Amino acid sequence: MAAKLAFEPGSSTAYHTGDWRSQRPFYHDKWPPCGQTCPASEDIQAWLALASDHQWEAAWHKLVARNPFPATMGRVCYHPCESACNRKHLDSAVNIHAMERHLGDMALAHGWAHQPLTPGRQTQRVAVVGAGPAGLSCAFQLARRGYPVTIFDAATEAGGTLRSGIPDYRLPKSVLAREIGAILALGITLKLNTRIGEAICAETLREEFDAVFLAIGAQRPRLYPGDSSQHSVMSGIDFLHRINQGERPALPKQVAVIGGGNTAIDVARCARRLGAEVTVVCAQNPHGTQLGQPGAEIPSSQQEIRQAEAEGIRIRYRTGVRRLVRSGQHLSGLEVARVDQVHDRHGNFDPKLFEGTEEFLPAGLAIFAIGQEVDWSGLESLTQAPGVVLGGDAAGEHRFAVTAVGSGYQGAMSIIAFLTGIPPLREHHEKAEITFKALNLDYYPKQARRGSETAQQRIDGFDELVTGLADNDAEEEADRCLSCGVCFKCDNCWHFCPDAAVIKKADGYEIDYDYCKGCGICAQECPCGHIDMERLTA
Amino acid sequence: MDKRDAFRHNVLTSGHRACSGCGEAMAARMVTDLIGPDAIYINATGCLQVFTTHNQQTAWQAPWIHSVFANAAAVAAGVEAAMRARGKEMPVVVQAGDGGTFDIGLQCLSGMIERGHDVLFVCYDNEAYMNTGVQRSSSTPHGVRTTTSPPGRLSQGKHHLKKDVISIIAAHHLPYAATATIAYFPDLKAKVEKALGIKGPRFLHVLSPCPLGWAHDSALSVTVSRLAVETGLFPLLELEHGDLTGVMRLAEQKPVQEYLRLQGRFKHLFNTKQGMEEVRHLQALADAHIRHYGLLEADTEWDTRRAMHSARHGRGGYAQVTVSAPREVKNGG
């Protein structure tokens, strides 16, 4: 006969040791530095986690929620996320841009389609002016939320600067075209060869649509002020534009490119591919400090600079142009001089040249890549009108293509706020930051970064240089993410809690505050800093 | 019965009265959930017995007997013989503190091993008699402050060295003896599972930091136990039939001071010249372990770094994933 037990199994649970606690642990998602630094605010940690679980399509959906151009940006973005990645304190940053490209390429290969966020359709119509990264990103966000969107662009094809300004060896046109195709497949109307202010007047546009997103880019090149002759002088964006339309102009033996930005480097590398000896004249120093940031003096990407130099391009740092040296119309070269300071006291670009340091630099063509301006002609009335939102380079944010993507998202949110009268929700940006100091790095294995950074340098054509990740490398690379501040279900807290106060569930963990004594072990031993301790006051 | 957790049985569940951050509670929770509820547990007197059974309540969810301080191994031998006589097979597991193992329990343990009983003896070593208020035991390392080895003008804490109990046990040529600690769950799991797969007497020595007696921050129990291994003071070993068959290689040897400085029980050593001599002595003991067991060069799969590495979705859990119904326990015969 079964006897009644004197002690019922587990009867101690009637006693709540949680009363002893003087501090309380709690699970708390953080916002890792990668996503915080990404100009498009991608939730990088989240999509890497899905990729690491081999949920590739879900990872792509998570990524494109903020950036519908992964195959494109994975190729052209200068990935500030990686400079911020906490993993660099363990071995080397996660190869985020290669993962992004991998997901983008997978989507193109498998024909994955974007999903609308709502089944319903809105009635208010939105016009987007400019089919560049900002305009397309804005249209994408609006279309996913059910808004009918029409994009207008003056060019013959969509893509804006991504199409006209980025050479094929960095971004094959077909990749861009297919990603744009996937965005338009959400039901967006695209009207090409339609310049607002000419084909359609600005006022008509404003009347016909409930809101307008103006993302016309900065298309008008800044010209060299010291020389009025157009002979043997060109702007960087015009040069790139011609190359990107398939032209392969014959160049003089020596070409000088003036500028320190990415356009200058792109121009130099294209000119090099056309057989010229190329010298870049650049006021900045690659290691120079600006506003306390080492390496920030020069706006172009360090990686692009290294690749350009490896291709045999000479870069003259801290050098400025004094005048163009001509014999008659003919350009024989530039007179250059040493630059003293690059920026004035307010951080504005204003190089000062040292007298007496002049040199002659022979060149048959001078290409100036010294910036672009917004051409507002015909659109003046729109810039101040209600329901018109500016975005991309036209909003003065110009820096990276991916900045324009982020600006497109913000623009869409502002437009929806305008149309609905409901202010946009602020999201995870309010979450706490997490630095490597909050991580328990010993819990992570060292693992070499995957992917070839320095592809073999070839200057004999415009074929794409950098190859993508192999499937198995992508799997391994996704695993390298430390999941900063976000639980990755390692079980540590569950194993280590002396009081069985951490309960494991199918979808995560829960602290049972009836029993947690507040020892702090779970927080101490969490690899990724997901657990915080909070002092309790009596 | 408590069935809050779908992924382990919680053989030792919540509501127990161990101090906050108790390493012994953590160790026992891990070990018993690796063994599961279908076993008979015999517990010597000590913290683990006292804090799990209180006021007519128990934190155990498996058959559990409290022996007296000295005779847990003898009780287990009897349980195992009775099970054999009745033709039943079930793991028989002893749990005891270092007092109940190194000191007063040693002769019963030695007899149990010598007679070849099919029992797993687990010693949770917190290096003193904690339950009665931190008296020194033969497991207490030298130089430690306890209530019966107070440092002062004539003494730097305990005079005598920590007893090398694993060598004493191994000298019985038993099938399996191992040392482990809470910091390396996968290593502990591998050792418990290995022990469960072997017949005959088996011994598991689990270092279990005690925030009260060691006077460290309760959040640091795991950290401290990890440092005990990384410094070489507590080598992780496996011995089969008396021979050393495995060690945990140290990825890097940490200086003993890193371990000592986290604990109030060593604090006095850093105040005097004689104390610092004891620190050097502890370092020399760690160095001697490292040489003796080849902890830096052993050719093993594990090392202290790899054993620590975590993984997405964990690295495996406990014995029982499904929670079984309360077991009927029959009285007498």
Ligand SMILES: Cc1ncc(C[n+]2csc(CCOP(=O)(O)OP(=O)(O)O)c2C)c(N)n1
């Ligand atoms: C024969 C006998 N002597 C003394 C005691 C008092 N006593 C109970 S537990 C204990 C110390 C237990 O120390 P240890 O075995 O190291 O376990 P811990 O409490 O440290 O886990 C003592 C001395 C006793 N119960 N029986």
Ligand code: SF4
């Ligand atoms: S390790 Fe992962 S989560 Fe952390 S910063 Fe790098 S990419 Fe982001």
Ligand code: SF4
């Ligand atoms: S380890 Fe357990 S008892 Fe300690 S603070 Fe965390 S949940 Fe609470």
Ligand code: SF4
């Ligand atoms: S310890 Fe592991 S399982 Fe627990 S919260 Fe941190 S990452 Fe998640």
Ligand code: SF4
């Ligand atoms: S005295 Fe030490 S071993 Fe005993 S319950 Fe407290 S912490 Fe645990």
